[in-house]
Amino acid sequence: MINTPFSRMFTRFFAALVATVALLTASIAHAQLRVEIAGVGANQIPIAIAAFGNESIAPQQVSAIIKGDLTRSGYFKVIDTSTVLTENSPVDLADWKTRGANAVVVGSVTKLPDGRFDVKYRLFDTVKGGQLSSLALASQPQFLRVAAHKVADDIYEKLTGIPGIFATRIAYVTRNGREYHLEVADSDGQGTQVALRSNEPIISPSWSPDGTKVAYVSFENKKPIVYVQNLVTRQRTVAANYKGSNSAPSWSPDGSKLAVALSRDGMTQVYVVNTDGTGLRRLSNSSGIDTEPQFSADGQSIYFTSDRSGGPQIYKMSANGGEARRVTFTGSYNISPRISADGKTLAYISRRDGKFQLYMLDLTNGQEQRLSDTVKDESPSFSPNGKYLLYATQSGGRGSLAVVSTDGRVRQTLTMQAGDIQEPTWGPFMK
Structure with missing residues (x-):
């Protein structure tokens, strides 16, 4: 410098x-750049992000990218879970609420015949007891990270009211x-x-x-x-x-x-x-x-x-x-x-x-x-x-x-x- x-x-x-x-x-x-994080937001939102169904077939682990984005923002407390839940899985919101989660993210990754990956996700509010959002994004393999960032952006906006900037x-x-x-x-x-x-x-x-x-x-x-x-x-x-x-x-x-x-x-x-x-x-x-x-x-x-x-x-x-x-x-x-x-x-x-x-x-x-x-x-x-x-x-x-x-x-x-x-x-x- x-x-x-x-x-x-x-x-x-x-x-x-x-x-x-x-x-x-x-x-x-x-x-690549190495990121180190310090500090947290004034009111962290506790959120559980399940492992996405079938995401091991993809070149990038979508759920891990979403977790990283929300953690890096400082305004979310990601609750550790190894549970695999797709957008079609039954989600016991009352149970997740007792585990301390105010929100739950579930989803899946599917490889399409043309080589693209279809990322689907749903966001649930355990406090109000309902679905807040859902997305389906199809992307080429090299843009899978962008799709994951867009999911994180949607989560950030739905829970804070502010547009996300991860993508x-x-x-x-x-x-x-x-x-x-x-x-x-x-x-x-x-x-x-x-x-x-x-x-x-x-x-x-x-x-x-x-x-x-x-x-x-x-x-x-x-x-x-x-x-x-x-x-x-x-x-x-x-x-x-x-x-x-x-x-x-x-x-x-x-x-x-x-x-x-x-x-x-x-x-x-x-x-x-x-x-x-x-x-x-x-x-x-x-x-x-x-x-x-x-x-x-x-x-x-x-x-x-x-x-x-x-x-x-x-x-x-x-x-x-x-x-x-x-x-x-x-x-x-x-x-x-x-x-x-x-x-x-x-x-x-x-x-x-x-x-x-x-x-x-x-x-x-x-x-x-x-x-x-x-x-x-x-x-x-x-x-x-x-x-x-x-x-x-x-x-x-x-x-x-x-x-x-x-x-x-x-x-x-x-x-x-x-x-x-x-x-x-x-x-x-x-x-």
Whole structure:
């Protein structure tokens, strides 16, 4: 991981790459992420997940993936059981309730004649004494994990009222020696795929709203250039290649434009450009450095970092440009704004007492909360349901990834056996 002095803040905006579920032609990386979990939610839901009928025929154990997802969330207490129960088995809800389970999951896996696997499941509520949900998902063998994640998403939503994010993907950059990889993985760190290899730095990957493209900055031509890459067709388009720095791409909610930071006219300022590189328009006009633009979820505003007040702080302006309003006031160094989907919460990195740490600001009441206890954090990214934050930090002297729930109770660390992990970004819900 690179140190983060003020100059580093603006250097890292020279890149953004993309990754998606549709990387069917990408090669599988050798190193999987290892996930360590700490902490639990305020009110854990006790749930029994039976072994699925006939799941030994499948390349992945579906019930184990579901258990792992729900455990990792921190909001479920999985009750150990080796019982095999299919969606057609009689389920004694009163008995499961006496065993301490508020919910029971049963299901099966069947291999179809065309080679796909049919995953069926049912969710029962032992408290109210009835069925809450059921699903039937047919998937190719290589997408069986996705089917299991979708089941876990359904369970999470039915029991919490919040959409699950287990079937989403994350993207990040790994560095091993002089080689950089842009990699994509399931939200649990499994199923890693390489989207891009380069001997030059890759930074700031940014997912398109539909999860099929990535905007990124690549130094492969010995200067920072913003690209948009279709991850299905592998086609790349240059979105910004002007003199000076081209950096920090951020997608508009409708996927038609990018906010970028360019130094083409002198000091780095915020611009907007169509994803094909046309229609460049300048938005900010300050005597300082304006960078790290991020669209709000409704597309009406842009948050960005500027040193116009003497040190880096976060500002907000209309997506059409114009006067900017300062947002952060606590601390002398606040960078890397990320706004939640509901527009109510701002995440950012703040330097205080020599530590770079993850903070969250409630924009409705001005209450600030520190979410990390590490000292070299960067690149925060909200989960699409707004309940978790992914960010880069250091673990054992190497770059690693971390996930923390927005209430600060649940923490995960994602590490790999060799190399540094940097520049994470959490992908959108996939349709």
